[in-house]
C-alpha cells in the first residue's frame with residue numbers, strides 16, 4: 001500500500017502517519033523529518049534546505065524528489081509506505097508518479113486532512129518538541145511532558161519551539177500551503193484516489209476515519 005497524506009501544517013498528519021505506521025508496519029516517510037535530520041547532521045542537503053525552512057518556504061522540488069526517490073528504494077519500503085508531507089507541489093506529485101511508474105508501482109490512496117486556518121494557527125503556535133527525544137507536546141491541548149524524558153530518564157524533556165512554528169513563519173507556511181500544496185487535492189481527485197478526513201476531530205476519531213477509508217481499499 002502506497003499512501004499519501006496531504007494536509008496543511010498542524011493538521012495532525014504526522015501523528016496519524018506514526019500511528020498507522022506502528023499498526024501496519026509501513027514506514028512513515030516524512031520529508032520534513034528527513035530535512036531536519038539533514039540540518040542537524042549539517043549535511044550538504046541540510047545546508048541547502050535550512051534557509052527555505054526557516055523562512056517557511058518550500059525547499060526546491062528536486063531536492064525532495066531525490067530524497068524520496070532514494071528512500072523508497074530501501075528494503076523496508078518494498079511492502080508499502082506512508083508519504084507524510086510529500087508531495088507538496090504538482091511537479092513533486094508528477095515526479096512521484098513517474099518514479100513509481102518506472103518501478104511498476106503507483107499511489108494507491110491519498111487522504112486529505114482538512115482544517116480551518118484559525119485552528120491550525122492555535123495548534124502550531126502551542127506546539128513544543130523535546131530536543132532530546134523528539135516527542136511532541138502542546139501547551140494547550142497536551143500531551144504534556146512526563147517527569148522524565150524517554151531518551152534520558154535522569155532529566156525532564158527539554159522543550160523547544162520549532163523555529164518555523166513562530167507566528168510570522170506559520171502565516172507564511174499556510175499561504176504556501178494554499179497556493180502550492182492545495183492544488184494536489186484536485187490532482188488526486190482527478191485520479192480518483194482522494195478521500196478526506198475532518199482533521200479538527202479528536203486524534204482517535206481521525207484515526208478511526210483513516211482506518212475506515214483503508215478498509216474500503
Ligand code: AMP
Pocket residue numbers: 009031032033035052053054056057058059060061064084085086087088089092164173
Ligand atoms: P513539515 O515538518 O512537513 O511541516 O516540513 C517542514 C518544512 O520542511 C516545510 O515548511 C518545508 O520548508 C520543508 N519541506 C518538507 N517537505 C517538503 C516538500 N515535500 N517540499 C518542499 N519542502 C518541504
